Amino acid sequence: MDNDRIDQIIDKHQGKASSLIQVLLEIQSENHWLPKEALERVSEKLQVPLTRIRHITTFYKAFSLVPKGRHEIHICMGTACHIRGATHVLDTVQDLTGIRPGETDMDLKFSLETVNCLGCCALGPVMVVGGKYHGKIAPTEAEEALKNYE
Amino acid sequence: MGEILLQIDGREVKVEEGMTILEAAQSTGINIPTLCYHEKLEPYGACRICTVEVETGGRTNLVAACLYPVQENLVVMTRSEKVDKIRKMLLELMIAHAPEAGALQELAQEYGANKDRFEKEPSFCILCGLCVRYCAEVKKKNAVGFVDRGGRREVIFIPEIAAKECWNCKECFPLCPTEALQAGYLLTEALAFPSGNR
Amino acid sequence: MPRINSPTELEELRKSILSKRDPDRPCIAICAGTSCLALGNDRVIGAFEEEIKKQSLEAKVDIRATGCHGFCEKGPNIVIYPEEICYMEVIPEGVSDIISQTVLGKKVIDRLIYTDPNTGEKAAHQSEIPFYKNQMRHLIGNNTKVDPKSIDDYLALGGYSALSKSLFEMTPEQVLEEIKKANLRGRGGGGFPTGLKWETARNAPGEKKYVIVNAHEGEPGAFMDRALFTGNPHSVLEGLIIGAYAIGSHQGFIYTRHDTPQLRNNIVVALTQAEGYGLLGENILGSGFNFNVEVHLDIGIFVSGESSALMRSIEGKTPEPRPKYIRTAVSGIWEKPSNLNNVETWANVPQIINNGSEWYTSIGTERSKGTKLISLSGNICNTGVVEVPMGTSLREIVYDIGGGIPNGKKLKAIHFGGPLGGSIPASLLDTPLDFDELAKLGAPMGAGGMLVMDEDTNMVDVARFFLNFLTDESCGKCVPCREGIRQMLKILTNITQGKGREGDVALLEELAEVAGNASLCALGRTSSNPLLSTLYYFRDEYEGIKENG
Ligand SMILES: Cc1cc2nc3c(=O)[nH]c(=O)nc-3n(C[C@H](O)[C@H](O)[C@H](O)COP(=O)(O)O)c2cc1C
Ligand code: SF4
Numbered sequence: 001m002d003n004d005r006i007d008q009i010i011d012k013h014q015g016k017a018s019s020l021i022q023v024l025l026e027i028q029s030e031n032h033w034l035p036k037e038a039l040e041r042v043s044e045k046l047q048v049p050l051t052r053i054r055h056i057t058t059f060y061k062a063f064s065l066v067p068k069g070r071h072e073i074h075i076c077m078g079t080a081c082h083i084r085g086a087t088h089v090l091d092t093v094q095d096l097t098g099i100r101p102g103e104t105d106m107d108l109k110f111s112l113e114t115v116n117c118l119g120c121c122a123l124g125p126v127m128v129v130g131g132k133y134h135g136k137i138a139p140t141e142a143e144e145a146l147k148n149y150e
Numbered sequence: 151m152g153e154i155l156l157q158i159d160g161r162e163v164k165v166e167e168g169m170t171i172l173e174a175a176q177s178t179g180i181n182i183p184t185l186c187y188h189e190k191l192e193p194y195g196a197c198r199i200c201t202v203e204v205e206t207g208g209r210t211n212l213v214a215a216c217l218y219p220v221q222e223n224l225v226v227m228t229r230s231e232k233v234d235k236i237r238k239m240l241l242e243l244m245i246a247h248a249p250e251a252g253a254l255q256e257l258a259q260e261y262g263a264n265k266d267r268f269e270k271e272p273s274f275c276i277l278c279g280l281c282v283r284y285c286a287e288v289k290k291k292n293a294v295g296f297v298d299r300g301g302r303r304e305v306i307f308i309p310e311i312a313a314k315e316c317w318n319c320k321e322c323f324p325l326c327p328t329e330a331l332q333a334g335y336l337l338t339e340a341l342a343f344p345s346g347n348r
Numbered sequence: 349m350p351r352i353n354s355p356t357e358l359e360e361l362r363k364s365i366l367s368k369r370d371p372d373r374p375c376i377a378i379c380a381g382t383s384c385l386a387l388g389n390d391r392v393i394g395a396f397e398e399e400i401k402k403q404s405l406e407a408k409v410d411i412r413a414t415g416c417h418g419f420c421e422k423g424p425n426i427v428i429y430p431e432e433i434c435y436m437e438v439i440p441e442g443v444s445d446i447i448s449q450t451v452l453g454k455k456v457i458d459r460l461i462y463t464d465p466n467t468g469e470k471a472a473h474q475s476e477i478p479f480y481k482n483q484m485r486h487l488i489g490n491n492t493k494v495d496p497k498s499i500d501d502y503l504a505l506g507g508y509s510a511l512s513k514s515l516f517e518m519t520p521e522q523v524l525e526e527i528k529k530a531n532l533r534g535r536g537g538g539g540f541p542t543g544l545k546w547e548t549a550r551n552a553p554g555e556k557k558y559v560i561v562n563a564h565e566g567e568p569g570a571f572m573d574r575a576l577f578t579g580n581p582h583s584v585l586e587g588l589i590i591g592a593y594a595i596g597s598h599q600g601f602i603y604t605r606h607d608t609p610q611l612r613n614n615i616v617v618a619l620t621q622a623e624g625y626g627l628l629g630e631n632i633l634g635s636g637f638n639f640n641v642e643v644h645l646d647i648g649i650f651v652s653g654e655s656s657a658l659m660r661s662i663e664g665k666t667p668e669p670r671p672k673y674i675r676t677a678v679s680g681i682w683e684k685p686s687n688l689n690n691v692e693t694w695a696n697v698p699q700i701i702n703n704g705s706e707w708y709t710s711i712g713t714e715r716s717k718g719t720k721l722i723s724l725s726g727n728i729c730n731t732g733v734v735e736v737p738m739g740t741s742l743r744e745i746v747y748d749i750g751g752g753i754p755n756g757k758k759l760k761a762i763h764f765g766g767p768l769g770g771s772i773p774a775s776l777l778d779t780p781l782d783f784d785e786l787a788k789l790g791a792p793m794g795a796g797g798m799l800v801m802d803e804d805t806n807m808v809d810v811a812r813f814f815l816n817f818l819t820d821e822s823c824g825k826c827v828p829c830r831e832g833i834r835q836m837l838k839i840l841t842n843i844t845q846g847k848g849r850e851g852d853v854a855l856l857e858e859l860a861e862v863a864g865n866a867s868l869c870a871l872g873r874t875s876s877n878p879l880l881s882t883l884y885y886f887r888d889e890y891e892g893i894k895e896n897g
Contacts, residue, residue, distance in 0.1 A: 018664035022645055025606055040310075048664070050308050051286070051295025055666045058297040059823075062606065062647035079569035079766065079799050080725035082813055116650070116821070119571035119608070120383035121725035122420035122732060133386035195671050196826045198866045212865045217671045232865070236828075239862045243831035268835055276827070296666075299649060301834050303824030 001031045006041045017046045024057060033064040061102070061113065069104045069111040071149050073097070074128040078117030081124035085139075089125050090114065092139035096146055109149070156224040171215040171226055172200055182228050183237065183257055185244075185327050186278035187216045191287050197244070197278055199257070201236050203227040212236070234261055242267040244276045248328035251276075274329050277303055281322035291315045294322065294336075307337050349624035353634040355512045358503075361625075365500045374409045374451045375429040377492045380610065381416025381575055384423035392424050395440035399447050409451055412501075415491040415579015415614075416571075419479050420732040422462070427492045433472050434480075435460040465729070465751070482748045484711070485735045486719050487695050488572075491579035496614040499621035502582040508627055510698035514590045515635040518701075523594040524550065527697065530705035531717045536562050536653075536690030537768070537794050538870075539716070539783035545687060548677040550595045552685035557597040560662070560681075560688045561588055563604035563611075564646065564653035567766035568817065570797035572721035573691040575733045577604070578611040580695070581618035585641070587697030589628065592639045595687055600641040603658055605648065615643055650767065650821030651871050655680075655688045657823070668823045669869035690795065692721055712738035716782045720796055726763075727802035729754050736781065743777040746800060757802035761885070765794025767814040767821070768874040770881030771807065790881040792874075807886040812840040814878040822871050829872025832863035836879060843890060853883065853890055 009026045013019035023046065027038055034057055043050045057063040075090050094100055097110045104111040118126055123135030127142055134145050152167045158175055165174040170193060175182050185197040193216040200215040205225040212232065227233065241263040245254050249270055258265055277296075282305060285294050293311040297304050307316065316337055352358050378384075378393050396411050417425040422436035428450055435446065438460065449455045461472045462479075474480035494501035502508070514523050528543030549557060561584060565573040577584050588600050602615055619641055622628040630638045644662050651657050652667040659681045661667040680686025696718055700708045709717050716738040722745065725731045729751030736745060742762055746752065753759050763771040770791035772779070779785055786793050801810070815837045824830045836859050839852050860876030867873045883890060 016664070018662070020664040021647075021661060025645060025647065049286070049292035049295075050311065051282070051292040052666060054306070054308065055296050059299045059666060060647045060649060077568070077817075079763070079797070079813070080731070083726055083799070083801055083805055083810075115607075116566065116817070117568040117571065118382065118386070119565075119574050120386045120420065121569060121571060121723065122383045122423065123386055124725070124731075126386070133388075135386060195868055198826055198828055198868070201866050213673070214671060214868070218673050236862050236866045239858065240827050240831075240866065243827060243835065246831075269838075277824070277830070298824070299651075299820070300822045300824045301819040301830060303830065 001027065001035070001038055003041055005030075006038055007045065010042065010045045015046060017048050020046055020048055020053070021056060024053070024063060028063055032068045033066060036065075061115075064111075066104060067108060069108045071109065071130045072111045072113065073146070074113050074115050074118075075101075076116075076118045076124065076126040076128075077114040078121065078124070080117075080121035081126055084124045086125040088139045089127060089137060089142050092142050093127070093146065096143055110146075154220050154222050156220055156222070156226065158226045159228055165220055167220070169220050171202060171204070171213070171218045171220060171224075174220050175215065175226070175228060180228060182215050183260075184216060185253065185276065186280060188280055188284070188325065191280070191283045193217045194279055194283065197240070197276065199237055199240055201233060201240075203230045203233055237261050238263045246270055247273045248276055251328035253327040273304075275305055276328055277305065278327060279305075280325040280327070281305065284322045284325055289315075289319065289321065291319070305336060307339075307341075309341055312337055313341055349621070351624075351626040353626065355516050355633060358508065358512050358633060362503050362506075365504050369504065372430055375412055376409065376446075376451065377412045377414045377417075377427040377429065379415070379417045379423060379425040379492075380413040381420070381423075381579065382571065382608065382610075383416070383420035384425060385610070387423050389424040391440045392426075392438055392443065395443040396447070399443050403447065405447070405452075409447070412495045414494065415496050416488075416575035416733055417492055418483075418485075418488060418575070418733040418735075419477075419730065421730045427474075432474065434462065434474060434477065436462060479730050479732065479734075479749055479751065482744060483735050484719050484737045486699060487583070487692065488576055488579070488721060488733055488735045490583070491575070494580055494582075496579055496581055496610075497617045499582060499618065499625065502580070506702070507582055507698075508586055510701035511586050511589055511627065512633055514593055514701055515633055515637055520550070520594045520596060523590060523701065526700060526705050527594070530700045530708040531715070532693065532696055532700060532708070533716065533783060534690055535692035535696075535720070535795065536688075537567075537765070537792075539787075539793070542689060542693055545677050545689070546591060546595050548675060549597075549685045549687040552678040554685055556599070556684045557595055558599050558601060558681050558684055558686040559588060559592045559595060559597045560601045560603060560658070560686060561691055561694055562653060562655075562658060562688055563602060563691045564648050564658065565605065565691075565795065566648055566650040566653040566821070567795045567797050569725050569766060569799050570723045570795045572723045572733045572796055574605075574608055574611055576695055576721060577691045578608070578614050581614050582622065583695045583698060584691055585618055585622060585628070587694035588641070589632070589639055590697050590701060591687065591689070591694065593637055595685075597687070598638050598640065600639065601662055601681075602641060602643045603646060603662065604643065606645040607647065612643075612645065619643070650818070651823050651869070654869055654871060656869070658688065659686060666823075668825050669871070671868055692796075713780060713782045713785075715784055720781060720793075722781075723797045724750050724800070725797070726800040727753055727757065727805070728800040738782055739780045741778050741780055742798075745781070745798065746777065750800065753800065753802050755802075757804065759800065760803045760805050761801045761807065761810075762791070763799040763801065763810065763878070764791040764797070765877070766797050767817050768792070768871065768877055769794045769797075770877045771801070771810060771885065772881065773885045790877065790884060792877070806844070807882040807889050808840060808844050811879045811882045812837065812844055815840060815875070818871065818875050822875075826866075826868040826872060828863045828866040829868070829875060832859045832867075832872070833875055835859055836863075836876065840879070848890070853887075856883065 101114045127134045184200050195214045195217045202215045238261040241258045246268040293315050294307045424438045426435045462477045471477045532542040533539045656670040657667040722734040759774040761771045772791045819833045
């Protein structure tokens, strides 16, 4: 992502320091991760210290400081999913991909995240891959589903 | 600003409005232990070692003395069974991270804290934030800051800024309550491995 | 969009909207709530659109993509008007039958309606389906009747009449008085009296004041705020504007999640439409009252929903709680008086103004008034969003509405309030839904996530789950919370692995006490609620595991 695009996003928020989180979010959603140069640009333009940006970008799970895989796997770890066995789904997915929550594999194929509650507890346990929901999923089904991704 | 009359440890004390309990106590020579407090910095309220018991309108509460503003007729107890119990355990929790820290050892002695109560996890940092806040508030350089959240919170130096600012300053080093060298260690680490992606 | 400049013009607009609507015209309301969308409801919506085009029915049949209907278990859900026939588990392949047989042929398709699993009885309308008929759906009921992206739908149901009434027939003090008399208590977790909070903000010195909607909904297992706000955004917005008028605020914020695109879009559309009609912005309805709203998107971790952390985030700072020895209603965002209420709290306001506090206080218990939204989930047959009057027994919610426990299992416990709440055993099932009653039992209601657990649940693991959640979802600023949770978690993990030691329970209790008394914010102070409640009601599980290990 080049500086011009970052500047555009910042201008959209009138360069207000209070828009820091929104600006970072927009960069994250467009670029899928936050390169160091982008953070430095934001710091300079919004006049916000890098320390605060570092804190905020590591405080929230939604930000990534490394490139994400082509397919983002989200596994819901909300209470309802938990008591319906989400941990087993997570274990299976971790074994299969070799990565833990917050990580991306070497081939940049998968990134794995846990989320708190997707708000569709009726479907628990839920796994979302690249925006596609897999509800009431058993560990073996999770394994099957992931095989379909390149 | 008006004057406020309150009671600390049974003593009537007259102080300025707007003061905190800690300031009021200090102004009359009553000692309340602190770890994350520094008179040049905004009160922070993270170590909670300054917890005291207050009584207002018939109710007692446990509050952080470094933050709680004095009120007319407030009754403060800087030591009580509850207060001591809290301080003891807070020290036990912190000492697991910084077993050698002089400031913690002294207080541990005073409050009878068991240094081995919790399994040691030496990170040499109790996250009091004195270095972070001093650099931001007094030096206005923001070379050192917090990262992450919850149980994974840490202090790091920003290599690019630290390389320019820190060697000639180092004013935060002596503030560290655990190991004066801890900040220096983190600083060196940040400069040696600037790409550490945090 | 014509600007509306007076209450009379508002009523005229309403009349003209209604006059253009034919009550007999078929309309298919398709749930586009989170669960139904996850089930591929967009394909159902697409199939309806296609079928209607194919049969050239565009001029005769309407489609409405709505917010959550509530019965998530049976999604995708649709309701066909004017007969109000409910179909469940609809698939795209069934769409052409629905159009030809029901919408045009006026016949009910048996296989798509609700069948009671116990009696085999069929039910086609909400008024007959146990899940719905045992509820009182004052807040969420309109979800099937409005397209969230259409302010006209909301106006057709009488929307914004409470705002008009407040601005033209009541002084701010009278509005405040009505809310106080209604005894409305905050739905975000604390149950704090809303009127009192408004009054504090109103009386706080300073010209600039803020009002805020807390739509963070960080409690795992809670999805009712999203269901309400996504499905009927104007009901929340109307409440907010009325509150601003009572408090004397001209700037509002909506703090919400970035990860639910429909929610975000519907809020933005609602704000634009309200502004277009002059229900928001300068000189609202010609009253001279000005009020603007900014949307603040956040990703939040759990602690971000705490009021002082939330306000830091709106300022663009790290969302860490600040000690609140001075209330945020007096000193909040940029140290200005800032009144924060939960989504559901705000949505209660218009109905109180419309129907009066006496009507409102006639619903509920002595000290908990009105209805409450509940997210019912876990080991329960009917997962979904439920709205019942306060005072409803937990038994009614679990069995009459929730349909009981699946797979022939026995109920073991009910957990309220997420990571800051507690679990109570099945023997307390006759407890009424009431802020104080539940809090007394150690299971404070929280925002309204109600988790049902069957006999297979390990309660030590439940406590461990919540502490594990908190260690990753708190800020880590203060020692008693950060370190206390770390140690409690270690002990619980050992116990669940059969490695418990003598003295564990006593140490847990001491850690819980210190975290509870010395932490900086309410997260740390209530972090051990799940632990303490399970220790109280299910102590043998802690000790049993230890002995066996
Ligand atoms: C850790 C923590 C998280 C919270 N999360 C939320 C939340 O997600 N939504 C909410 O409405 N209130 C939440 N609250 C409660 C708010 O701090 C605040 O009390 C509430 O929004 C006030 O609104 P009410 O009076 O209408 O309930 C949370 C509180 C704490 C301590
Ligand atoms: S109690 Fe926990 S969440 Fe609250 S300030 Fe302390 S560490 Fe942060």
